[in-house]
Amino acid sequence: MGLKKKPTVPIEQLLTSLRVLVEDNEDIVKSGIDINDAFLLGFLIGRKYNLTTAYETIQKYVDVRKRKYVHIFSTFLPESFLYLYDQPKFMAVLKHREKNTGCIVGLLRPSRDQRAIRRPFEDVLGVCALASDQLLYMEDAIENGGIMVISGEGCEFSHIKEITPTRLKMALDIFYQAYPISVKQIHIVQCSLIFNTVVTLLKTLLPRKLRKRIVIHRTLETFHEIFDPSVLPSWLGGNRLEEQDWEVLDNYFERVFLDKADYYDKLAQ
Template sequence: MSSPKIRSVSADLQKSAIEELNEVPERIGADIEALRSWIKQQPHLRARDDDQFLLSFLRGCKFSLEKAKSKIDKYYTLRTKYPEFFGAFDADDASIRAVINAGLLLLLPKPVNEDGPRIILVRQGALPADKYTIEHFARASSYLQELLIRDDDYAMIRGIISIIDVENCTPAHVMQMTPSVMKKFSIHAEEAVPFRPKQQHFIHTPSGFETIFNVMRGLMTKKQQERISVHADKLDKFYEKVPLRYLPVEYGGDNGTIAEIISHTNKQLDENREYFKENKNYGTDESLRLGKPIDFDNLFGVEGSFRKLEVD
């Protein structure tokens, strides 16, 4: 068996992968090949199978082959069924660039403590609600998620910290987050992407936010609920988790300016234009799935739950 074509990581990251993710360096090639072989045996599934991509799913599933199979299946199943939410096919999509250029989604350059979890800052009110839809926001997220899966060892090994700044949120922004939308986000985050969310912080929350948020919380899994912290005016406890210096300059930190981060993200999209076009070649065909096809009409009912996919 040839050596896997994967990036080398620092000694500290490799130590974390071994101790926290059950990674056995000598077995990586065999684990990747086992996952690739399974993909080839699924008539309904067309998935990327390069070494680094598959390694990210294995790491995100702590090297449980069965969990990695399930996540890859759901990753492409949801993308195929709901491309308006999870499709990442055209890096020049004007609606995606508008979300990026407004700074709604920011991947901060330095992880916490320099070698810890990757930080994602969401500035939900950065663009007026009538200038974009929640589908645009979700799709833009999918582009950045795929870049993290492919390129970011800190995100895949150390995990992710999400910060949602709702200071400039209006009722129109809140109304976009319907129960159906929340269900899609929740299921996709928990069941389809190979990330290890460490913390999620809502900051600058207005009076009455928790009342609204408690309704949204009920649509999340227990794990997701446990990761969430809500901060109003006082951010002392937040800074204990995410020191101020790891926020953008505009927030009082030194982790890049918002303009710099936006410019870098646009450059990433430009450089990966062909890569995203290739995504049109991947997906699922439920008519070819072994066993019973998925009943999508009942998958995302407001009161329903995502039934486990049958994975061979």
Template structure:
């Protein structure tokens, strides 16, 4: 089987590979000797505080939140509260055909394989957004679906994700569709209210237009979040954070496997299992 198909199959796997134990200690402060204690403490906080009613409280689900909050139960609890609040306030983002979001086309892509330094590298090209055929809500829907599926995978819970936002081609026509609600939803998906470890957010090819809307996003991102956001005026600056071997040619790299969102979703649909189908349906997605 070609490597790329093996990678797609891995994205629907919930197998915890022993080789990631070291990365879990480094990235998440996960300790197998104390993991069960942390899970029970988080479960106790959920019950005693009663600030949210998560759809699941099994060990595997709680691990998603503990891993991206360095196994500190109190912080994982706060994240669960924010995540459930996001879901309750934005049910329309889940009310769609999960695998019908391929119409977003070239806006999102990712590089494979994942690497220990950056996790899954996802590229978002806002300049390729076709507003006439794709509403802004669908951009958020697609980003949310990518996050939800990645969060199901123990490997990516541990390695996390790195996001590159390419603003080349962003114009006034795009700006008309960006508002406070979109900014809030987008910020929520960048780790503010979502259980996925963000290794870094890198913004390239920005211009004065972006500077004009930056304050709109700033109000929704806490100070700690800004420590992971980097602005790059050239590729050399980007390469200080992401080695060229992990980047596609258009960003000065030589990664062979750049997968479009359309291709990724079609392959995930092909390899999806009953667990993934049920999990997506429980979230509110329509899945055939």
């Protein structure tokens, strides 16, 4: 892990300057978003203490929520996504950070029964947005970035058709442009031939920097060279029974979503 960038001016001064910019922006002030110091600090750290870039990212964060994709974000309510956390979890976060980088690790496991998900792409987008909101308040996640592990096991055409170029652009607009959390790596495992082919095609639509961070594992053995089975759930080759998967998964996010349900209800209006 490389040396972390340090601010060249006191962080308190940067926070004050960023708050002045934010409070002078009517769109941000009227957005209903809780612009507290911890929120602002997340953008400053994530944007390497560059005041201008941090402010521009906050503007994009407000824009995607309140203007560009308001039809999506108006339905992003925590209680709407709880069914995705039923076992086996569609999305989860590991308790353990990646050993070499300290990155937080998120897991996506497409449901074999696509009919069990109300709105496959939008609901997954919603869960990821809610999780990203909480990552803003986790200093190690902001400083070190995140790693996503995507399983292609059981992936069929019903899954693939959800990922259209328009939807992919929307996901990039939100997570790549409007959040200050850096995606350090994307590991794709248990790929079927069709899933591997589609991923190869979709990669051409991604920014070059992000394309270079995608790693496709032909076998779990190469994946386990990076992630020790002792910190993984059973479906990723972890050395545990399926009913013991909860031991390596972090339930913090589900709890905090529900604690902030009233805030998200108001924000969606």
